[in-house]
Structures are given as structure tokens and as C-alpha cells.
Amino acid sequence: MQSSRERERQEGRGNEEQGEEGGSSLNCSQRTGTLIRNFRFKPLIHTLLTVCLSQYNPWEEASVLSGGLAADMEVTEENLSRLVEVLTHTLSQDPSQRRAAEQFLGQVEGNENYPVLLLTLLTRDEAQVPKNIKLAASIHLKNLIKRNWVVDEDGTNRISTNDRVVVKREIVDLMLRSSEGVQRQLSQAISIIGKSDFPHQWSDLIPYMAEKFKSGDFNIISGVLQTSYSVMERYEYENKSDDLWREIKFVLDNFAQPLTNLLVELMKAAGENLNNAAALRMIFSSLVSVGQLFFALNSQDLPEFFEDNMAVWMEHFLTLLNFTSPLLVSSDDEMGVLEQVKSQVCKNITLYAGKYREEFEPFIENFVTAAWNLLSNTPLDIKYDQMVSLAIQFLCAVAERDHSKGLFENEQVLSGICEKVILPNMHLRSCDEELFVDSPDGWVAQELEGANTETRRRAAVDFVRVLSRHFEARMTQVFGQYVQSMLATYAEKPTECWRNKVAAIYLVTTLSAKGQTARHGTTKVNELVNITEFYQGHILPELQNQDVNHLPILKAEAIKYVISFRSVLPFEAVKVCVPDMIRILTSESAVVHTYAADAINKIFLLRVNGQLAVQRSDVSPLAGTLYGNLLGVLAKEGSAQNEYIMKTIATVTNLIEGDLMQHAGLVVPQLVLKLQHVVKNTVKPHFVHYLFETLSLVIKTVCGSVDGAVGEFDRNLFPIFQEILQNELESLIPYIFQIISLLLERQKGEVPEAYLSLLPFLVMPVLWERPGYVAPMVRLLQAYVEKAHGQIVQMGKLEAVLGVFNKLNASKTNDHEGFYLIQCMLLHMPKEVLENYWNQIFTIMFRRLTSSKTTKYVRSLLVFFSLFACQHSAARLIQIIDTLQANMFGMVVDRLVVPDLQKVAGDTDKKICAVGLSNALAEPMVYSGAYRDRWGTILESVVRLLECPEDSSLPAGEHFIEVEDIPSFQGSSNRLKHAMRGESDPLKGQIDNPQVYLAQRLAQVSQANPGTIQGRLAAVSQEVQAHVVQYLQVAGVSLA
Template sequence: MASAQEIQQIASLLESSLNPATAKQAESTLKLNEGQSGFAILLLHVVATSSLPQISRLAGALFFKNFIRRKWTDENRNYLIPVEDAKAVKKEIIGLMITLPTSLQVQLGESVSIIADSDFPDRWPELIDDLVFRLSSTDVVSNNGVLQVAHSIFKRWRPLYRSDALFSEIKLVLDKFCIPFMSLFQQTDALISQNQNNKDALLPLFHSMQLIFKVYFDLNCQDIPEFFEDNIALLMGLVHKYLSYTNPLLITEDEDESGPLEESKASICELIQLYSQRYDDVFRDLLPSFVETTWNLLTTTGPEPKYDVLISKALGFLTAICKSPERAKMFGSEDILKQVVEKIVLPNMSLRPSDEELFEDDPIEYTRRDLEGSDSDTRRRAATDFLRELKERFESLVTEVVMSYVQHYLQQYNANPTENWRSKDTAVYLFSSVAVKGTVTASGVSATNLLLDVVGFFSQNVAPDLISGNIQSILKVDAIKFIHTFRNQLTKQQLAETFPVLSSMFLSPDYVVFTYAAITIERILSMKNSIQKTQMQFDKNDIAPIAEDLLINLFRLIEKGQTPEKLAENEFLMRCCMRVIITAKESIVGYSDAILPHLVGIITETSKNPSNPKFTHYTFESLSAVIRFAAPSKPSGSFDSVLIPVFLEILGQDVTEFIPYVFQLLAQLLDVAPRDASFPSALAPLVRPLLAPSLWETKGNVPALTHLLESMLSRNPEIFVTEGLIEPVLGVFQKLLSSRLNDHFGIELLEYVLYYIPIEHLQKYTRQIAMLILQRLQTSRTEKLVVRVAHLVYFLSAVTDPAKNLGPNFSIGLVDQAQAGIFGEVFTAFVVPATSKLHSSAEKKVAVIGLARILFDAPGFLQSNPTKWQIGLSGLVNAIKSDSLVGVFESTDPMDDLSLDRGDEDVVFSASFSKLATVSVSVIDPAPEIASDISSLKKFTGSMIQKSMSGGLKLPQNAPQEIQDALHEFVAMA
């Protein structure tokens, strides 16, 4: 049992971790304590101690959640904390959690979810029994704790793919939980009826109801359980009751914050949307009553922000109904559609005073909510989605009805623009809603409603607002957003003409105006050519004349922030900087010295308190692009002298969120430098610390650290020899190889070690290296490992520099050191089958050259393995002849296919690795004298065959005819 003194000490550290002045020291001390036995339980006791300040308890709950995320198990489900501590946590956490206030329950609930993901059901079989046991007929607070835990566990199922293991887990839960769940549902309903005039009793009971509806969804998210199907009338009868339930005591005075009644109804709407989409056969008869109630709810609920989520979910349910042509018929008359527009769409699409307040008071939040594709629950988006779905079903009728309202609102505006500007806003929104065909994606609108003239509407009603100096700011935003939405419908020339107008918006005092201008420029520059899909619509020649001004204006707007948090607030501005730099490419060289200090200053300032992961990512992406395009043209070391001190400071300050980015950019600096440039002296002291095992414990560090170590090996291999670092770097290889998550990084690092460190310094280690790799292949191989081992064998075999003492005989001998003659088995079982999984042009080149040299430049292999040799021969011909090989050698600009739109919307500060797409990863070319094109590889293979034939090799006569024909073709080309 933890002493009161120990609890107080940890609580004080947790409180100090919230103060920027003492945070680093407190966090370091806490992490030192992490390895001690009993630390996890001590944290739980801090959270449980009611006499401590709430802020300390909340900090404890947050730290415990992050501690569990990092330290519960490794990738093989081995506990990273003492086993006794893990058992104690599972024994105590449920009982503790159900007694806590809601804010603490939510944090611990996420911890329970992480633990359950690892341990339930096989290592925590008593969990559900424990939850059921703790359900009470009288203690509502305890029940809410149980439901919160249950939801934390069961919600994990929602996004998962169907599998036998998943359904086995769900069945185990259902068998134990269904009946108690239904009893609790009925019991809570009865208590609400008994306490309908007792507000103090109703509030926790409705919190119960909200959790009941969430758990109901969880239990039904993968398939409808037989229990729920058998009891659907009873259960859905209760659900319907609370969708229409009203009680004046539950109406909150706060117009912004939703109360338990609104939250419960929002959860119901999600549940009935699930049933309408997935379980139509059992829900069909009940559907009309739910549609009618939802309609009444939508037409009687006020415009206050506290109802926004409820209205969004209710509209989501009706939108789901309309996805079925059969069900959508209920909306298919002109009279009904007019009612839909007047009573549901317009009230929820029109601008409200609260929207205008948000525009003025919290413009970045307004932008995030308003942006197409955002996951925010806004009325406007939900109403737009509903209208678009109706339009998909009844295009001409909906278009006609809606356009009559559009014309009405435009006439209102034109009659008195100053007073009726909101009518113009509604008209533009309405038009955009029905003009789009399909969904709006990150790439914009792919098709439009052919009944409408989008470009004509833009020219007549929208474009004038772009250049008008005397117009309401929201209308200017509407005009910019119209370009953003319909950019694919405008020609390149039309879009180019918008650049000066949009860039002038950076001088606007209105935050949303210049932010939307940045968003729109970024999206236009990200467009692909409509004909050549692999090429960008705009290139460096298009953007060069205005790029510098754009960047300087963007940096000016960003640097208005007076604190690290305000500086990093607007990720849209930095994303636009990133896109401008990437599009401008080498044309930035002339002014790179002007923009580099801005990026360095922003990184230095935001490192004091990283607060916006997206902003951080785009900043480092921008800096990486500047290094990539400008540094090679600058005097040697000029970028190093500016950036390396900043990067070392970040590493010294242990800015966890920035460290993986710094490692990537240090590698980038080394990679882009001329090969004859000296190794930066400031980095020499960093080499040994980079090999410390503790640094490789953080998952997010591994890919970047591997790349940095490889870059150091390529630029300064001597330091590893002279400083006695060979064994430490091989220790890193062994650590990576032992991890299923990182084994392929270990083999990749080994390639650099074997290539750059003279082989005489490695001889005493090669047998152990080979044994480690074979053991891993035999006991715990992953596909990535097998592919990387194949690449290693081919790479070592393909090296043509005689000074390296590598080549096919070395790679065969390396493997055979582990066990005499084992290479042939490895070659046919792993190496040749993995050849087709080597995809890039560099990998394909290595595979063809390496395989050809094993077959035709290592005569001992043919003599001892004639059957395996023929398997390799077929693999070589297939590799050269495959369509994939032809495709990878087609010339494309690698910057045209940057993965900037894949996943960067989900960038978060976490243990995961956020790769910078603009970092150029240089690979070793083991045979630089052989060109990377299909013809050259055929000629090389032919020359190898000729050489071996002159040495007495006879081509096999029993090979399939297509193999023989291919070999003769290669020889003829040599």
C-alpha cells in the first residue's frame, strides 16, 4: 500500500508538470520513477485520493493513461511493467474508476480500453463478471462508472474488421452482459419516471441513459445480436420514448453547452442510423415512427448552439434514410420537398448570431468547423448533406425547388445589400449544396449538377465579391470558398487569374478571410493535371513570379502570434507555405536565405511549448523542402551553420514532439551535401549518444534514427572505427532485428554497415550476424523482414566496387557461416519468392544485378545447387520480364507524387512516427556504372551470361522454352 508521503510526492510532481517553468524537470523525475515496482498503483492512488487538488488528480489520470499507452505491453504482448503491477492494476482499476468524478472516469476509461485491447479476454477473463457484479439497483453513480468502463472497452469494436477472434470476444461479452444491460435500461427508465419532478435525481439518471445508448450502439456495431433482435420491440420502444422525451427540468440555461437530454437524443440518432443502414429487415416496421419523431424534433428544436450536435445527428439519420431509393420516396413530392427546405434545411443552413460571434471571436474554430471535409458536427454541413442526398434521388425536382429559394434570397440581397447580406450568404450556400454531384473530397468536386451553370453563377454572383472593397467579410469568405469547392470546374487559366486576388487577401485584417485564401491557394497548387494524372497542374514556372511574396506575407501573418501557442494556432497558413515551397522547387534558391530565418524562428519559438501537431508537421515539412531544393546550390555548410545549432538545442531540451523531425532533417542535411563535403564537426559528438539503447525505446524515433545513422555511416564511416562504435552500432542492429515492428530497419541498417565499414573490421562479427538473421527467419519472421533480407542478399551480391570486397561470393559465404550450405535453402525459400515484392526502380535494379551475379558470377553455387540455380534463373527472367519492372523505370518527378495528402490530416503528437514526405532518402547504388533502365539491365544480364559461358557454363537445355528465349535475347543485346 502506498504511503501518504509517496502519494503526496507524486502529486506534487504531477502538479509541477503542468507549469511550463518546472514541467521538464518534473516530467524527467516522473519518468525516472516509471521503472520502479508499484509506480502504476501509486499513480492510481493519486487519482483516487479525494483530499488532493482536482488539478493534481486530473494530471495523474492523464499521466497514467499515457504511461499505460507507452508501458503496458510491447508488440509481442509482453508486459513492460512488473507482472505483479499489471495484475494489481487490473484488480483495482474498475473498483476505483466507478467511484470517480466523470472527468477522471473518462481518462481512466481510455486506460482501461488500452489494457483491454491487450489483455481482454484471455488475460483478463474476470473483467465482465466484475462489471456485472458492480451494477446496482440503487447506486446510480456506481452504475455510471460501470457503464463508462463498459463503453471504454466495447467502443474498440466499432472500427474493427470482422474476424472470428472479434466475434468470439463479442459473444463472450453478450452472453454475460445482455440481460443485466436490459435490466439496467428498464430500471433506469423506471427511476426517471419516479423522479420526473426531481432535477437532482434526473441529471445522473440521464447521464446513465446517455451511456446506455452508447453501449447499445457498441454491442450492435458489428452485427445485431440475437438477444437484441428477440427483444427489439421492448428495447426500441424505450429508445423511441427518449427520442421524444421532454422535461422542463432538463432544459439548461446555457445556450452553448448541451445538456444530458440533448446528448442522450444525439446518441439515439446515431443508434437508429446504425439500425436503418445495417438491420433493415428487423427495423423496417419501426422506422416510420422514428422518422416522424425525428422530423418533429428537427422542426421544433431551437437554433441555440447547444442543440447543434443533436440536430446534426438527427439530420444524419434522415440522410441515411434517403440513401435507400425505396425509403427516399417519402420525400419525393414537390410539396414535401418545399417543407423540407423551409422547415429543416433553411433554418439549419442560415447564418445564426452564434455563427457570426464565432467568426469574430474564435475565427480559427469557425474555419475548422466550416471547412468542407471537417468532422465537426455543424448544422450547415448536416443540412447540406441531407439536401445533397435528396438531390441524388430527385435531381430535377430538388434543383427546381432549391433554385427558387436561391433566386428569392438573391433578390432580397440585391434590394438592400447592406441590410440583407445574410440572404446572399444563404443563397450561395444553397446553390453550392445542390451544384455538387457526389461528395466533396480533399481533391475538390469531381462532378457537378448538369442542370446548373456553376461557372456562370460564379461570374455573375460570386466573383464580384472577391474584388469588392465594401462588402461584409463573411460574403468574401463565401466567394473564396466557392473557388475552393469548385476549383476542378475552372480552367488552369481561370485559376491562375485568381492567384493575385487571393494573395491580396493576405493583407485583409479579417482572420477567416486570409485563412480561407491560404487554404484555397494550397488546394489549387495541390491539383493534379487532368490529363497527365501523375503531374501537378501548376509547376515552378507558374508559381515562381509570386512565390516569394506569398511566403513573406504568410510568414508575416503567422508571426503575429505573440506566444508559442498563438504562433502555432493556424496550421492552414503553414500548410500553404509548405505547398508554395514544394511547388516552387529549385526556384526558391534565390530567396532561400530570406525565408530560412522565418522557419528557424518559428521552430525555435514553438519548441518552447508544442501545441499544434499539424502546424509542427507542416513547418518541418516546409523546412525539409527548403533544404532539399536550396541547400545543394548553396556554399557547403551554409545551411549546417544555421540549422545544426537549433537542432542540437531541441535535442538538448528534449522536446519530445520535435525530436523525430530533427533526426529526419539532420539526415537530410547530410544526404544533400556534396559527397566530398566534410562531415559537420558539430555532429561528431552526437554519434555515440545516438547509439544509446534508451533512445531506441521510443517507437517514433526508430525510422528517423535509422535514417540518420545510415546517413552518418555514408558520410563518416571512419568515426565508427576510430571511436570504437562498431559493436554499439551492431547492438542497434540486433535490437531492431529482435522487434517484429522494426526488424526490417535492422536489416536496412546492416546494409549500410557492411557497405561503408571496411569488411576487415567486421570479420569477427559476420558469423553472429548471419546466425541472428537465420534465427529470426526461422522463428518470428515478418513479410517486411523477408523482403529486406532478399534485398540484403541481392545488394551485397550486386556491389561491383572491388575495394569493398563484397559481391555474390561474399553474400553466399555470409549466410553459409551460420550453417554450411544453408544459402541454397534461404535462396529458394525466402530470397527468390520475395523478388516480386521489391517495387521501386532502385530495388528492382539491385534485384536483377544481384540475382544475375549470384547465378553467373559465383560458379560454386551452380556446382553445389543445380536445382536451386534453375529456380533462381526462372526468378531472374520473371523479374526482368515482369510488367512491374517496366513500369518502375518510367521517368517521373518524385516530387509530383509526394504523399502530402495521405494521413497528414491525422497528424498528432504521439509515439507514432510522422514521416516527412519532403525528406529525400538517398539509397546506395551498388553498381552505379550500370544504368537503371530495362535495356541496360538486359544488356548487363546478357554480358554476365556470355562471361560465364566463356568460362564453361552451359545453359540448361531442360529449361522452359520462354526461359531459353529470354536468355538468348539478353545475350543478343550484350
């Protein structure tokens, strides 16, 4: 008998062989109706990648690790022991052992009983299963559920029905009795299942958890609250819909009253445990979750239950906002549980003040008083920042309404707000200065990107802007005095009082900016503030200081002023500071040289009257110094992957275009070097993106200027690409596919062997399981089809490529990518290569149309049919369609062309459809044959396409996602702008004007059938007739 080890090794090798062929080796006799039917995916991309590129076979190690586990998933002590052993290896320090274990677990996760085996392992005590192994098992179970719980588009169910039942039956109780780490993972798993199954397929989840509130056990209650919130959190941000509101109503009916009762009980327990620190912390921890659930359940709309019980909730919220206890004061810089509760209360009352103002009005004044007292008595320590920010946001929400401005218009109140709330929260604290030095990335994210909206300075800015809408002149006058005072103290003692100028700049920026966008910065300013005068008198001197390391925080604030007002300051004034910004790039401060790079980038992208204000001739003389300083930053410790620097390098490279060749000797080796470093240590995704974007630009520019340059890039880059593939660096693989596409398209003559050896790897079915790989791999396959279609056929990979199309065609998410691929094949492959496949390809398309029709698919299909009619002929198109079913072309006209042609968007696609259907109008079968009764219908559809606005309506219930709106690479932001295939017009140079082409085809028809077309035209609408007459006049042709 074979050992399980030998059996698995043979099965693994068999899978590898099938994967390499794309699962699609068909003989000609098998083609019809069976194209790539066996295109099946295997679960282990890692194995196939490694086998393809090296001799290392991790299947052998996986077999050693697993014993007989893969063959038998029953819950036995033997299998549990083996699972513990494999999980232990996933924590190994040995990468090969760890990878083999991870690959094996990926291989078996689709086996029945495997989720149950993991759940059973988690029930064992720590004497049997160590704590770290139970945590690893819980993480693996969560990830298994995340990957496989939702049934695939093609109906593939990777978790058996029985396993689903067991998991849902056991996971809640298991979560509640688990340790904190495991509880967190299982809570997330419940949330994932809940999003798919709740409430229709798991209706008892919320009622079951609500019952646990009666247990009186704070540990159980805490677990239930956290898990409930993980299920309901999405109510805060999901789009309104009837289904969503029905789900929320179901939750409210089963959960709102128990949650309210729990709030009352927790408040009562807090009063009874004022001297019990441990109990009080547990109670307040639960109150945080209660507040979060209140916010989630009230986010979409004000439920009737909470409107009826508003007094109960608001009474306790007010108590919590005023509550103090020395037992809950945290000793470190981390926010304590009391601050968390107060922060959540502020968030909740801000929601009510903003969305449900009328119902909340009776409670506002008391909460304003409580928030004011909170702000007046809270120290400047960093742990209170979020609470202070949210309290200020509540006051903003109240002040925004015109009828509430009376609460703030008193002169004394305004002065108090300025002195006690706004100014203290705008001044730098020691912790801010520490952040600037110790965590430059954190500072940049907070101050430049605005990533953290819950900061004191941000909240103070928002409050100033809200109050300025009501009292602009008074606010400008009051704060203007403070600004002058702070600038005066700085002028007297700049070394000691530089913080005052920082605050003054921040305050002027706040008062001046009335409207802004991420792309343009400030777009509307306070006319009472002269921003240009302030820039020239107080900003430029800081930038022109020759000591680039002088007072770095002040210098950064000055640069930020330029960034903020770049669009509204006179361009010449902004342009003056560019040489200073280039020099400031040499600053040792990471924040300063980051700000300088961002300023340069944004100034270079400024537009005046729709045109770039900075031209190539402006930048080229500075490019040598600019590249030197930018690349110099990347050599500094802590800035090796500075995304702002690399983004600016990309912008400069794009701007100077062909002048790059003067600096290629400096830039190209550095980019290759940075790529080598990234392979060893990828830290910042945005840096990586801009690195590859720059590399794309450089390849296009250099290869367009220097013969043989593509070969040099091949020699330098392919070893790096191979390392990325061998090490399975998933975040980088989509990028290298795009770069390889660029290089392949620039090959002259025969395609090098290095590219051809990659093709079998590219059509492996397993690779197409990764959503992030799909678009870049289609991009690369298009390059192969264009440059190496002959080799694709010679290597026997044509059907594998068609198998890729088949897979993409079946996916609602990726069907447009399938059309990109098949249209590329239509355009670039010799007609005879695909001739025997078209019937089958059309069958696949119609099958998908019948089973899962979407607007996006119909549009793509219409463009494809029309392009086919252009490349082959309309007669061949009709012949293929009618071969599938008698008179089927008539159904295509009635059910697709007439109702949906006008939904086709984009000039090129409209042109293709117009030309293809014009060809159909000229076909004898359509004009005088079996489809003559559709001739006028087709003509009207073509004219409407050319003359009427696009029809963007959707069938009831369909959520149409535009191709452009689909997240780049399905959730990953790694689509390279400069590596994209240019939108090519396949008819360019042949047909420029589709209206003229239509007229010419009509004239040809009339010449072949004299005196008949006039009667046909008389049957269409007057509007269409008028357009046709106009087309004929423009084309200079007449009807016979």
C-alpha cells in the same frame, strides 16, 4: 554504509556512462554470437539528453525527492508518504523540480509493487492524501499501464505477474468508489488492460461489472456503464475478424440481457421521478451510456439477441425521442443530458436504418415522424446542433434507399423539408458569426476541413444531396427559386442582406457538387446548374472588390466556392482570380486570409492532363508579393502559427525552385525567426510540419546554389537545435534529426565537430525506445555512415551503430529501418571495416528469421542478400551462409528464394535481386559445385521475378504491413517529404537492364563451361527458356 542518496547517484552515473557507449563495448574475441547483446534500454531519455548536452544532473534532485523509495517498493506508510511527496513535486511551478520528479517516477515505474503502491495511495481518504495528489496518482497509474501493460516484442515484461493480478483484482472496485476525476482515469486504465487481456486473461471483467447493475446505486451504475463502454467502444471501428466476433459474442452472452434489463429499469425509474430533477439527470446520464453501448454492440453486425429484442429497445428509443421535460432543459449553450440522449438515439436508429434496414423496416415510419417533429420544434440554439444534425442524418439514411423515396416525394413534403429543415439550417445564425470572429480556427476546421460532421449546415447539405439523387430536377427548381430571391435581396441592399448571398452561395455549392474528393474538390457537378456563369456573375465581383476587409464572411464564402469547384471550372477562369487571392491575403480576418492561402495553394497544385497547370514561370513574377503577404500574415496577432499560410509558403518554394534565390534574403531569416518562436511555444503541429518542410526545401535549394551556405545554416540553426534537445521538446526532435541529416549530407570536406559531438548522443540506447524517433534517427545515422564513416570507426562507435541495427532487426515494426541502416553501411563503409562482423550480422538475421518470420522481413532479407552479392560477391555470400551451417545456402534457395522472391516489390529492389542472383548463377559452386542442382531453380526464380506480376499473397494469419503503410514515425505525422533520402539505385551507371545482365552472366558461364549450359536450360520450363532466348538476343550475346 552508503546513504541511499549516494547509492542512487552512483547508479545513475553508471547508467549514464553505459548509455553513452550504446551498451555495446565488445572486444574482437567476444564478437561471434554476442554482438551488442548488452544493448539495453534505460527508462529515462530526459536524463541522458540533459547530461549529454549540459552539466545539469537531475538524478541528484530525484534522489533528494525520493529518499529510499527507489530501493524499496513495499507498501508501507513511509513509502506512501515519500510517493505523495514526489507526486507533489510533479505539480511544482519550478520546472527543474517538476522534471526531476517526473524523471524519478519514470525510473521506478518498472519496479515490482509500484503499481500496487499507487493503488493503495488511491484508497486513502482526502484527509490523508489531497484530492489533487490522488488525481495525479491516477493519471500516473493510467500512463504506467498504457506504457507497460503490453509485453514488448522482445518479451520484456515491465509489470510483474503479481502486480498484474493485484491491479486487475482491485481496480474496478476502486474506480467505482473514487471521485469523478480519478474514476475517469481508472476507467481509461481498465480499458487499456481490457484491450490486452479481455476476455482470455480477464474473463470475469464484464460479468463482474454487469452484476453491479443490480446495486440500485446510480453512481455505481454510471461508473460501470462508462467503463464498460471504454472497453467496448472499439467494436465500433475495428476490422471484422473471427477473434473480434468471438469476443463480442462473449460480451453479448454475459452483458446484453443485463443491459436490456437496466434499460427497462431506467425507463421505469424515469417515469417515477418526473418531478425530481437531480434523479432524472442521473437516470438520463446513464441512458446516454446505455445508448452508446447499444451502438457499440450493434456496430459490427446485428446480434441475434438484439434482433429478438428489437421491439423492446425501439419502444424505449421512440419514447426517448419524443420525451420532453422542463427539468432537463439546460440554461447555457452546452448540450444538456436530454439532447445527449436524443442524439444517441438518432445515432442508433441511423445505424439500423443503414445496416439492418429489412429488420428495422416496421419501425421506420414512426421514427421518421418523431424525427420530423423533433426538427420542426427545435430552436436554432447552438446547444441543439448535434441533435438536429443527427436527426437529419437519420432522415438521410432513410431517404437513401430507393424504396423509401415515397416517404418524401410528395410535393408538399418536399416543400416542407426545404422550408422547415434545409433552409433554416443553412442560414447563418448569430452564434455562427461569433464563431467566425472569435474562433477562426474552429470555423476553418468546421467549414473548410469538414472536421465536424455533426453541424446543422453539413447535415442539411447531406440531406439535399440525398434527395437530389431521387428528385434532382425538382430540387434544383425549388432551390433555384430561393437562390434567385436571396440574390435579388442582396443586390437591392447588400449591406443589410449580405447573409442572403452567403446562404445562396452555400445552396448553389450544395446543389452543384455531386462528387468530390479532398485532393481535387468537386469532381462531378449537377448539369442543371451553370457553375461557371454563377462564378463569373456572383463570385468574381466579391473577390475583385478592392476592400479586402469588406463583408468578410461573404468574401470567405466566395473564396470557398473557388476552392470547391477549382477542378471543374475552366482553368483560365480560375487563374484570373490568383492576383486577387494574393491581395486578399492582407485581410485582417483570420478566416479570410486563411481561405485565400488555401485557395492559392490548391490552385498551384491543379493538374491538367496530368501536368501542373501552374508553372514556375507563372509564379516567379508574383513570388515577391506573395512571400511578402504570406509572411505578413504570420506577423498578425492570432495567425503566428497559421498552418495554411506555411503550407502555401512550402508550395510556392517548391514551385519556383531555383528562383527562390531572389527571395532568400527575405525568406530564410523569417523561417529561422519562426523556428525560434516555435521552440518557445509550439501550438500547432501542422504549422510546425510545414515550417520544417519549407526549411528542408530552402536548405536543398540554397546549399545547391551557394558555396558555403551550409556553414551559415549550421551557425543559425545549431543553437536552436541544441535548445530543442536540452528542453526535450519531443515533438520537434524528430524534425531536427531530419534537418541535420540534410545539412550533414551537404558538407564538403571534413565533417565539422558539431556533428561529430552529436554522434555519441545519437547511439544512446535510450533514445531508440521512443517510437517517434526511430525513422528520423535511422535517417540521420545513414547520413553519418555516408559522410563520416571514418570518424565512426575512429570514435569507437561502430559497434554502437551495429547495436542499433541489432535492436531494429528484432522489431517487427522497425526491422525495415534496420535494413535501411545495414544496407547503407554495406554500400558506404570500406569492406575491411565490416569484414569481421558479417558472420555475426548474418547470425542475427537468421535468428530473427527463425523466431519471427514475416513477409516484410523475408523481402528485406532477400534484397540485402542480393545487394551483398553485388557489393562483395555471390561466392562471399555463400561462404558466410555456409559457415553458419553446412549447406545452408541450399536451404536459403529452397525456403526463401523459390517461394518468396516474387514478393519483392519496386523496380530498384527487383533489379538488385535479379543482379545478385545472376551473380550466384555464374559462381562455380552454384553452376558446377555443391549447389548445381539448384541452378535451374534459381534461374526460374529470377525470370519469374522479372516477368511475372508481384506475388502479394500472405501466409495464413499474417497481417502484412507494407513499409509505406506504416504510420510515419509510428503514430506521428512528421516525416518530411523534402528531407527524405532519395531512393537511390546502388547499381545505377553499372547495370541498367537486369535482363541484359542476366544474359551476359549466362554467356560468361557458357564460355567458361562450353557445351554444358544448353542441357541445363533444357531442364527449365519452356516459358523460362523463351525469355532467356529473348534476353540473349537483346544483349547481343550467345551461348557457347
